[in-house]
Amino acid sequence: MITTLADLDKNTAAAVLARTALSFTDECNPSATLILPDEKLRRARILREITEDLGIVSESFSEEELEQINARFEAELDELSSPVDVQEQLRKLSEQGDLPSDLYRLAIIPNVVDIYQPKWQRELDIVRATVHHCDSQQHFHATNGHAGLHLVSLFAKWIEDAKFPNRSFMMLVAGQREGVVLNIHQAWRVFPDRVDIAGVADLLEIFRRFANEFGVPFLLNGKIKATFLVEADQDISKGVSIDLLDEPENGRLSKSRKKRPAVMMSYFTLPAVNSRASALVIAVNLDKYKRALHSHGW
Amino acid sequence: MAGPIMYSTNPWIIHHIVSKYKKSIYYVWCSEHYDPIGSAPRGTAAAAIAPSSSPKWIFDTLKLSVDGEDDHAHMIRGYRRKIVQLATSWVADGSISPSDADEIRAIVKSNSWKIWRPQLFVIAKEPIAAAGRLKQVPRTDRAAIGPEYQIHDLQPHEFDLIER
Numbered sequence: 001m002i003t004t005l006a007d008l009d010k011n012t013a014a015a016v017l018a019r020t021a022l023s024f025t026d027e028c029n030p031s032a033t034l035i036l037p038d039e040k041l042r043r044a045r046i047l048r049e050i051t052e053d054l055g056i057v058s059e060s061f062s063e064e065e066l067e068q069i070n071a072r073f074e075a076e077l078d079e080l081s082s083p084v085d086v087q088e089q090l091r092k093l094s095e096q097g098d099l100p101s102d103l104y105r106l107a108i109i110p111n112v113v114d115i116y117q118p119k120w121q122r123e124l125d126i127v128r129a130t131v132h133h134c135d136s137q138q139h140f141h142a143t144n145g146h147a148g149l150h151l152v153s154l155f156a157k158w159i160e161d162a163k164f165p166n167r168s169f170m171m172l173v174a175g176q177r178e179g180v181v182l183n184i185h186q187a188w189r190v191f192p193d194r195v196d197i198a199g200v201a202d203l204l205e206i207f208r209r210f211a212n213e214f215g216v217p218f219l220l221n222g223k224i225k226a227t228f229l230v231e232a233d234q235d236i237s238k239g240v241s242i243d244l245l246d247e248p249e250n251g252r253l254s255k256s257r258k259k260r261p262a263v264m265m266s267y268f269t270l271p272a273v274n275s276r277a278s279a280l281v282i283a284v285n286l287d288k289y290k291r292a293l294h295s296h297g298w
Numbered sequence: 299m300a301g302p303i304m305y306s307t308n309p310w311i312i313h314h315i316v317s318k319y320k321k322s323i324y325y326v327w328c329s330e331h332y333d334p335i336g337s338a339p340r341g342t343a344a345a346a347i348a349p350s351s352s353p354k355w356i357f358d359t360l361k362l363s364v365d366g367e368d369d370h371a372h373m374i375r376g377y378r379r380k381i382v383q384l385a386t387s388w389v390a391d392g393s394i395s396p397s398d399a400d401e402i403r404a405i406v407k408s409n410s411w412k413i414w415r416p417q418l419f420v421i422a423k424e425p426i427a428a429a430g431r432l433k434q435v436p437r438t439d440r441a442a443i444g445p446e447y448q449i450h451d452l453q454p455h456e457f458d459l460i461e462r
Contacts, residue, residue: 015390018383025380027439030325030450031387067372074379077386081403089404098318100410133412 002076004045012036014080020046021073050076091179097139101155102132104182106175111264112187115286119298127187130157130171138203139177148231149279150270151177154203159189167297170197172206174280176268186266186280188214188289191296204230207280214292216263216283219243229281236278237269244283261287304328304432304447306419306457307356309377313417313459315402319394324452326419327435329353334444347444353418360416361462367411374414381406418460421449426456 005013015035020043022032034040050072051057056065093099106128116123135157140149154174161167170190175182188210190197195209211228219225220232222243244263267281306328316324331337331344333354338344349355356373363371385399394402405413426432426449435446 011390014386018386018390021383022380022387025376028433028435028448031384031391035390070376070379074382077382081382081386084400084403084407086404086407089401090408093401093405100405100408100413102412103408103410 001079002046002049004042004049005080010080014077016042017046017073017077017080019043021070021077024069024073087180094177094179095141095151097141097144097153097177099177099180101134101137103180104131104175104177105180106131106184107181108184108187111266112184115264115290116187123187126157126159126171127173127184130173130187131155131175131182131184133157136203148233148270148277149268152268152270152279153177153182154207156203156206161297164297166193168192169296170206172203172210174207174268176270185268186282188284189293189296189298191292194292207282211282211284214284214289216261216285217245218265218283219245220281227282230279232267232278232281234278235269235276236265236267236281238276261285301330302423304330304421304423304426304449305332305353306421306449307353307360307416308419309360309374309414310417310461311377311381311406311413314413315381317454319398319402320388322454324419324457325450326421326448326452327351328419328421328447328449330423330445330447332418343443343445345444346442347446348441351441351444351446357416357418357462360414364411364415371414377414378406415461419452419457420460421452421457426452 002013002017005016008016016039019032019035019039022029023043024047026032036042047069050069054065054068054072056068058065061069090099090103094104108124108127113120134155137156138154140152142150152174153176154172156173157171159169159171170192172186172188172190173184174186175184177183190206190210192198195206195213197206197209200206200209208228208230215227217225217227220229220236221234224232225245244260262285263283264286265281265283268279270277270279306326308326313324316322329347329351331347331352334344334347334352335349335355338347359373362368363374368374382403385394385402388394389396389399423432431449431451433448433450435448437443440446
């Protein structure tokens, strides 16, 4: 404890010490302005106390001595400050959509893993890079005007293949935030020659265009027809009726059930007022998607 | 030769904190030269700018540290300390709440590397200089004899951001 600050309450002492430390490296910093009437004198005493304690006699500090003094400022400030519950703060940041994306721990649902077998391990590296080192990201929460997509996050990363440019793609990942865990429900390779990504306003629009290409139209509860629903006020996980509609393949409707493509239904389940709702509802024609993967060198 | 642009390199977290908690009014150190070490003619004032004050040197050093996830990176350690000091000072002057300060402290003490990635502020010099807001840093506060500047109230519409 620095004795020069002993007569001050903890918060004031911390503030004086912080301003002293700031002015030590940058006298002009507006956040280092003298506040207390005797603060100029206190700063000189604090610095003298620290340098004497460290055995530093010169007034022209070497690099090593500067580091020692700054380290002491840091240690003393930590002692005066209330401890921070880092995990709780990170959880709050996640809820706001403000958690740095490289802090998310990824939990990926089995449906996503199954799509990319037997090359899942390689795909996992790409998914991880897309979240942790994304080119762009979009986070939804109730207070930014997207209550129906609360806690959903989208990430995108361009994966360049310098040798075979046609194989380059945008990786698109959708997950639901749960503290520092990101529950990933969707991870798609978006090839520009199949999905036009030019001029998109946001990542949600890329999802929509992906659904236009690879989505299977469906009927929700016999009423809503779509290939992609941003928000649905029903909890699909509770067995809401979904009818997949036949889609023309090569211009001809399938006449046999046996020729129906493999389809993956994906959605997020979210809390809603008095109930639960669903978001990012999509039914993907997996056969068509996998053909696209293989034709692009997967 | 100095041109119409001022350059300032800062880690991403600075821009994030100021825009989220401090009403987007930025305090920056800046230089008339992006790369005074590499491009300033010998004998000019710019050639006397310290490497540690070179926007390019700061950018490259931060980028190397982030890409290499260098736990011993001196520059990042310095920024971390400074941000904690700023948060403490801002709580005392009432410009942020204690809860905001806790968020700031948690984020800079976390294991994230991407928050330290460098951003280059590209600032149009003339309007700021004309308004008397471009402050020349006194010699005693400069790292070397070459000129350095500060802007105490830079606003979002006055600069562009570049990330590599």
